[in-house]
Amino acid sequence: MPLIGALIDNFNDNITGPDWGNAYGGVTETGGRARVPCTTGYAGYQTGYAYTLASSSVYLQIPIVPALSTATTEAIACMMILSGTAGTRLGFVINAVGGLLRCKSEVGYYDPASVDITYNGTTHKWLRITETAGNILWDTSPDGTTWTNRRTLATPAWVASAVDTLALDLFCHRDAGTSDFAEYDNVNTLSNGAVYTGTAAATAESAATATGIYVAVGSAAAVAESDAAATSRVVATATASALGEVDANAVAAGADLSDVDVHVGAPRSGWAVSTPWK
Structure with a gap:
């Protein structure tokens, strides 16, 4: 022994x-x-x-x-x-x-x-x-x-x-x-070796080394999410008139629109339409 x-x-x-x-x-x-x-x-x-x-x-x-x-x-x-x-x-x-x-x-x-x-x-x-x-x-x-x-x-x-x-x-x-x-x-040791369990309140999910991703929907209210090793980006869903113009109210102020695609759908009943649907 x-x-x-x-x-x-x-x-x-x-x-x-x-x-x-x-x-x-x-x-x-x-x-x-x-x-x-x-x-x-x-x-x-x-x-x-x-x-x-x-x-x-x-x-x-x-x-x-x-x-x-x-x-x-x-x-x-x-x-x-x-x-x-x-x-x-x-x-x-x-x-x-x-x-x-x-x-x-x-x-x-x-x-x-x-x-x-x-x-x-x-x-x-x-x-x-x-x-x-x-x-x-x-x-x-x-x-x-x-x-x-x-x-x-x-x-x-x-x-x-x-x-x-x-x-x-x-x-x-x-x-x-x-x-x-x-x-x-602590018999013959200075290491207490404790494990502490804590709680935390958060308004967003989190993971290691995450940065924010912002999604602007309609009124441009953003909801923050995060995932591992993500880079920040903005996704905007915009409304459009029949002439394909972006409704400014649908985009968050200051958002980068360089990668926003505007999709214009088929006309609905009651619309006044022109080319190309006329």
């Missing part, structure tokens, strides 16, 4: 895909994001234990985090890399209680040296964990491009030795208060 940097998902298909085979707690993909309930239980988008962090990196966006409500210890949204040993893990914890972003490397679910900073939903919207040159880096970004390091720690032995046995868990929990959710997005 691949490095954890090869895990890519922008959640735009609104389907919990096979990469998240260990998802739990009623998670969904909604509106192009992974939505994780934050309740007094636990819920999370979790991959299988199939990845390697050594010499790799994982980043993502957390645009929505749980509200405090009446929680007293935890109302959390987490991004954690799990080892095969319960409670041995590292990553980020956003906790509405205290308004903290915590950079953690835990053994037995505990890190006495956790680096905690005041959480800012704009500055810390993007989170990244990297293993490089024998160190783990915790970085944050407002836009997924410009990163600020928040903690650096010598790589724990379990990270170096765990090949194809780590999982990524995006989970939430609260100890009390109104149930809500966090949303996660």
Whole structure:
């Protein structure tokens, strides 16, 4: 299986895909994001234990985090890399209680040296964990491009030795208060890949690279149509007297009459006619 940097998902298909085979707690993909309930239980988008962090990196966006409500210890949204040993893990914890972003490397679910900073939903919207040159880096970004390091720690032995046995868990929990959710997005990608469908009102049909075709009928009122790669032209239907004179009222003002043909029909009863019908 691949490095954890090869895990890519922008959640735009609104389907919990096979990469998240260990998802739990009623998670969904909604509106192009992974939505994780934050309740007094636990819920999370979790991959299988199939990845390697050594010499790799994982980043993502957390645009929505749980509200405090009446929680007293935890109302959390987490991004954690799990080892095969319960409670041995590292990553980020956003906790509405205290308004903290915590950079953690835990053994037995505990890190006495956790680096905690005041959480800012704009500055810390993007989170990244990297293993490089024998160190783990915790970085944050407002836009997924410009990163600020928040903690650096010598790589724990379990990270170096765990090949194809780590999982990524995006989970939430609260100890009390109104149930809500966090949303996660753009795992290892800056491309949201969205498709937008719009509507438009028009008074004419249209096609690519079209120019107008004007048709003047009788009173010279024009109706605009268009078709692909068409060039502008005027078609005039004119009325004529028996002497074959063009009725000026039938032609649009300013129209080019150089290619207008006047067709004179047979006389009707009651007409005064002369040559050639006389």
